[in-house]
Amino acid sequence: MNAIDLLEQQHREVEDLFEEFEEAGENARKTKERLCQKLADALAVHAEIEEKIFYPECKQEDTEDLLREAVEEHLGVKRLLADIMESEPDDAQLEARVKVLQEQVEHHVEEEEGELFPKVRKALSKEELEEMGTRMEQLAEELMGQGSPREQIPGQTDTAPEI
Numbered sequence: 758m759n760a761i762d763l764l765e766q767q768h769r770e771v772e773d774l775f776e777e778f779e780e781a782g783e784n785a786r787k788t789k790e791r792l793c794q795k796l797a798d799a800l801a802v803h804a805e806i807e808e809k810i811f812y813p814e815c816k817q818e819d820t821e822d823l824l825r826e827a828v829e830e831h832l833g834v835k836r837l838l839a840d841i842m843e844s845e846p847d848d849a850q851l852e853a854r855v856k857v858l859q860e861q862v863e864h865h866v867e868e869e870e871g872e873l874f875p876k877v878r879k880a881l882s883k884e885e886l887e888e889m890g891t892r893m894e895q896l897a898e899e900l901m902g903q904g905s906p907r908e909q910i911p912g913q914t915d916t917a918p919e920i
């Protein structure tokens with residue numbers, strides 16, 4: 758699969774999870790807890806395949822600043838996710854944390870899809886994007902296969918990775 762198509766597909770999946778969270782009733786604690794776990798797993802996998810494969814491979818003169826920003830945004834998202842993972846489902850702040858997370862993710866997605874991806878599409882060939890996408894899919898499957906990819910998040914909240 759084309760690397761950019763894969764990332765955009767993951768963006769849509771995460772947006773759907775935020776929507777489901779919003780639509781869950783006030784008292785749907787179990788549902789909200791499950792959705793938070795799914796969000797954390799999905800975002801952990803997404804961040805990992807971008808940081809380990811996609812970002813390093815699309816580093817060039819005109820993307821370097823965008824990538825530096827992107828890893829800082831991932832760090833912010835991970836810090837919030839770590840807080841959310843520690844929140845009790847009936848914590849009064851949980852909804853607010855998820856809302857802020859959603860805003861940060863939406864901003865990040867806009868920058869990637871609006872600025873970074875068009876530059877990468879120009880710089881790399883279809884074959885290169887396909888080949889990269891295959892490796893990213895493999896890593897995503899590996900991480901999901903290990904069980905709960907979200908568990909790596911609390912250990913990644915210090916500084917943004919070098920890419």
Ligand SMILES: [Fe+2]
Nearest residue numbers: 804807827865
């Ligand atoms: Fe990202």
